[in-house]
Amino acid sequence: MDLSGRIVLVTGGARGIGAKVSEAVCKSGAKLVLSDILKEEGLEKVRELSEKGYQASFIKHDVTSETSWGQVIEFCSKTYNGLDVLVNNAGIYFSKPLVEISLEDWKTMFSVNVEGVFLGTKLASEEIKKRSMKSEISGSIINLSSVAGLVGAPFIGPYNASKGAVRIFSKGCAMEFASLGYNIRVNSVHPGVIDTNMGDEVKQHLINQTELNSNEATSQLADLHPIGRLGLPEEVANVIVFLASNKSSFITGAELVVDGGYTAR
């Protein structure tokens, strides 16, 4: 899948799924802007990619801040002269019984997972359309939802709600951009449990709620996926590169599961 000459912004790119997406888009020929709230880890990732000969730049970014988003879009414009693809990947997770969840907890979850995606889609679409409306190749916005945006699970009500919001927001934007002739596709991606820091948080929660040891908890999480294991961040990255590329030119408003069969039964 060729992304030659395409300018791609990946939020939360310092580690986990975002780091693998960053690597994968570079390998496909894109120019990368990697943003994250974690400055040291983000700079290190970009250093690693630059040493391999890829065009990659880092900017510190808090996706909950409109000002920060404005600076990131301006950085894309100044560094590479525009933007073609946005991967709204930055996200947070927590798990608690509903009665213990405060309004502040709920707002924190929504500020990153939902408001971050709203601000990014709003501001980036204005930049992306400057190029996409003059191009045969569409711009692409890819939003990280989750299987938790499709089916419920205990103790993660705010996470379920935030990822459900991302799913339907993506469809709404896909319809709006198509009707306005922006030539920007918008899709959501729905991973199962993936082996990252966030995957570790999911496992730790299971350990806290049960008598399971670490290996038993991994095995119980693996059993949620008919393929029989957790997903790898690169397996999500492959799907994101496909949605970024012109190979997915007739796909918009879609929800792509990358879940080892989790939601199929």
Ligand SMILES: NC(=O)c1ccc[n+]([C@@H]2O[C@H](COP(=O)([O-])OP(=O)(O)OC[C@H]3O[C@@H](n4cnc5c(N)ncnc54)[C@H](O)[C@@H]3O)[C@@H](O)[C@H]2O)c1
């Ligand atoms: N790992 C999983 O099991 C899983 C499953 C389904 C969906 N997802 C989703 O995939 C995405 C990536 O998850 P991951 O597993 O790589 O998680 P992760 O915790 O390993 O990485 C998340 C990244 O987002 C960044 N981030 C967090 N808050 C931010 C903010 N306010 N501004 C900018 N950056 C911020 C973090 O610094 C980190 O680099 C998330 O949206 C997550 O909800 C993950």
